[in-house]
Amino acid sequence: MSINMEEEWTIRMSYLLNCQIGVIPFKYLGMLVGGNHRRVSFWQTLVDSLKKKLAGWKGKWLSFGGRIMLLNSVLTSLLVFLLSVFLAPKNVVRSIEKIRRDFLWGGCEDTRKVHWVNWEKVCKGKHEGGLGVKSIRAFNLALLGKWWGKLAKGDAGLWSRLIKEKYGAGNDSWLSWVKNGRGEGSSWWKDVCRIDVLGDNRNGWLSNGFEIIVGDGDGISFWWDSWCKDGVLAHKFPRLYMLSAGMDYKIKQMGVWIEDKWRWMFPWRRVLLDRESQARKELEEMLEATKLHQGRKDKWDWKFSMDGSYTTSTGYANLAASQEQSQKHVFGRVWNPNAPSKVCGFSWQLLLNRIPTKTNLFKRGIIKDPAEVMCSLCKEYMEDCDHLFLSCKITTEIWNRCLNWWGVQAVLASNVWDGFRQHEGIAVSKRMRVGWEVVWFALVWTIWLTRNEVLFNNKIVDKNKLFDLVQVRSFHWLTNRGKVLRYSFSDWLLNPHLCNVSA
């Protein structure tokens, strides 16, 4: 078979090696090799064989328990093989699940069966009240997680070398280039990079499971990898990062060994000013606890297994656990009936960290200069979702004013996701809930519009106006839907929690 070779050359080689010329795609073990795995047709043989296999048990008297065992055990060979190489398209997953579901609730007969418990529940672990039947989607992701595990191991295996050559790690650690490598490469590689954000809800089920064990610091990006317990240093010390003459340095490049002692040496673009030196001191104090080890390789340990290696079962468990955390609940609530649908759509993207903040644009290579990622509002920290919508001093003030307005005491959450759930939790009565929930939408929406005004039209942030807008918008949305009954705007401003809102 010729790959990137001229025909004539191929023919010559086939004579030389005395073999036949094949063409892609061809069938091997019942699957199309070289076919497009994003197509349903690629998976058809497999789906059919699964159906046939389960149908073989038709009419045999199997206990319910026996059927459950069978469901997990037919996930053998071919299916596992395919699922550990390719990300199955959604509708393929759906048809496999359907075959299994029907089988569980009454063999394979074509008559309609009652499904006594919903499938999601069935797929939960036994101690959580499920049956421990594997969810194909999660199983698929967990199997693909092995590719990440291989890279984490950093063995110079042919495969990881190949991948690195091809998709270019540059000076980045494997984790950051896999995480940010979604844009380029073959569809297969894109899928592998993507699995981290495909856990039903929350991003990072895979990437967050790896923990960096610092060795000689040769494989870890000083500013961008999350290697010390205080998180990513570029986020923690944005000013220093901007001033650093080694923005893409590995840890190892940020100091020297003097005899057996490691000494940090930070190269700066210019002499640091007072406040900046203060920050440098803080950074140094923070790093005091870190120990580098000469001649020992850096390690990326998978937190959930004993020996630090990724395994499918721990990956699966972690994925299932992260899906547990009432994430579905949040995504159900984000489509608030009282907020305009475009605002709900925006909030949904926000919770998925899929809005064009400067940091996100930087990660995708749209903003090239790292000096341009500072927050549009305060210009002091990097603009990511958590900062812009929560921890920015301007945003924080607006949040606090909203809390005051409603007479609520709370400490703000540190990330958007927790913030959303916390906000919901604050509503003590049903009466309060409808109005209060809309405030969250009005607030994030207003922050975003203000940020755009500042960024694109050079407007100056007016905190009073910002807060007014939140109040006006929330009232407007509620009345617009006929939800506020006999309640004036001034009542809304004075006693929002007494506002009689029909649910």
Ligand SMILES: [Zn+2]
């Ligand atoms: Zn800010």
